Amino acid sequence: MSNERKYISGKIVLPGEKLCVVEEFTPGEGTYEDNGEVFSKVAGRVLYDFVAKRVIVIPLKKNKQPPKPNMTVYAVVTSVKEDTAFLKIFADDKRRLYTGPFTGVLHVSQVSTNFIKTISDAVKIGDVVKAKVLTNSSPFQLTTKGARLGVVYAQCSRCGAVLIRKNTKLICPKCGNVEQRKVSIEYMFK
Numbered sequence: 001m002s003n004e005r006k007y008i009s010g011k012i013v014l015p016g017e018k019l020c021v022v023e024e025f026t027p028g029e030g031t032y033e034d035n036g037e038v039f040s041k042v043a044g045r046v047l048y049d050f051v052a053k054r055v056i057v058i059p060l061k062k063n064k065q066p067p068k069p070n071m072t073v074y075a076v077v078t079s080v081k082e083d084t085a086f087l088k089i090f091a092d093d094k095r096r097l098y099t100g101p102f103t104g105v106l107h108v109s110q111v112s113t114n115f116i117k118t119i120s121d122a123v124k125i126g127d128v129v130k131a132k133v134l135t136n137s138s139p140f141q142l143t144t145k146g147a148r149l150g151v152v153y154a155q156c157s158r159c160g161a162v163l164i165r166k167n168t169k170l171i172c173p174k175c176g177n178v179e180q181r182k183v184s185i186e187y188m189f190k
């Protein structure tokens, strides 16, 4: 596969999405390097410069309106305590970034219509979650009940590779680790 076909400029990427390895493109604005791989720092449009061999991400327009009940948002899990996960809501469902930092909370009872024993069976730190907002002030109560809601991006907790979805489970393509999550049918932003 040629690089031109593999790396498509203009595609919308989210924070933490892998863009390339440093040997292919050096990390520019809106990106960061981790262990030889380049990731997006922001939600934006990716631009691969084949001449300068550089990759940058241009942030999407910012959203000044705070989340409202019934809205679908994207959030990243920042901590997990007992039966509750704490998240940073960073974009609305059109992937417009929020200007302010909005905190979301996901209680184990709001994860799924099926019984979930512990919150760590549903989400882990660093996961990107698509969720619905239930309340109208911060910290916003969130729910991931419904097929489209749940984890849309997750990395292996053993080796850090991006996990691949197989039905309701996530599997690591590198080390074979099988992980449990409340996975969205839109996993990997499909």
Ligand SMILES: [Zn+2]
Binding pocket: 156, 157, 158, 159, 160, 161, 172, 173, 174, 175, 176, 177
């Ligand atoms: Zn792994």
